[in-house]
Amino acid sequence: VRSVSRLGVVGLGVYFWAFVTFLFVPLVVLVVFSVNKSAIPALPLSGFTTHWFHQAFGNGELTTALIRSVSARTPALLPEVIAIGAIIIAGSLLLVVLAEGGRRWAERRLVGANLSRPGGLAGPDSGAAAPMFATGEPS
């Protein structure tokens, strides 16, 4: 941590955690008002209740929709579900294979271009997001 002064470390830390707080504020607000008695989301809080959860989960259509979102557990649709699942898995595998092949191909090409440069070779451990920016020919 030599490149940052002690004051910098503290300042950046305060900034970072203040920012995290800011990012979580909307989520905390949602959680707090989901257990608040009043139907109007405003302060002061009017007391704890699970009423809204009861209401939400007491709603048959909503719960069915929720279950459907999580698992398509309808026996009549089982073949379709299996087929879609198989397609997704096969597609992902294909993508992985293609991506791996593409990476190897790019590496082979870059080896020739980069051998003369110090530190120029991208190893497999050089960060997954890095190739995103290295769009052009290596400069």
Next chain:
Amino acid sequence: MVLDWAFSLMDWKDFLTGGGGAFRSRFAYSMEITLLVSVVTTAAAYPLAYYLSFVARRRRYALLLILLAPFFTSYLLRVIAWQIILNNNGVVNSLLWTLHLRPHGDAISWLIYSNFSIALVLFYTWIPFVALPIFVVLENMDHRLPEAAADLGASRAATFWRVTFPLSLPGVIAGFVFVLIPTTGEFIAPLLVGGPNNQLFGNSIQAFFSNSPDWNYGSVLAMTLIVVVVVLTLVFGRFLRTDLRTGAGAEQ
């Protein structure tokens, strides 16, 4: 120019030079807001990325996850949460009333349906997308270079402004573009937290395709936006054609 009425440039004419002044000014307004949000977001994201990469060395991926966690929830849900917070009877105003910092019922007028609310929500939405590329660049930077600068007697400020920052410019520009381009077409945030005077260009396009259908005019506006985005991509794409690991191309 011979105008064939099957092939008409009427809507283009109207938008570019004619009676479409309202859309032209809305376009200008959108670009102002977009530029403001992009600059502020990039400036605010840089210290976050810097903290992760240079201070939180070992815990940086855990902290990155914390930073990104709110964005695993629905975008719409987060905008609606901001609506609840900024509303005239919302969390901020009712908090001020409860603490007797403001007379009851006296809401802060600029808190919602204003430039402030749109800019805040867009800022909130984009910050991780900006922090991430900057973080990636700082991570992949050769950390021996700032050390070398320090060893050669450069002050911390000089090391940062003359070594670290120039080397991280590709990430900064990538983050800037990540905000700039989606914000030009943004219409959800202004729809939910913007007032009638704060609707962006994206809202005009959306309106022409739904509320008051005029697909011709809507297409003209959409095409304009596409041209702007393509130009911006070409302009900023130049800066992205650089090698992250050495930062070559970012140097003067």
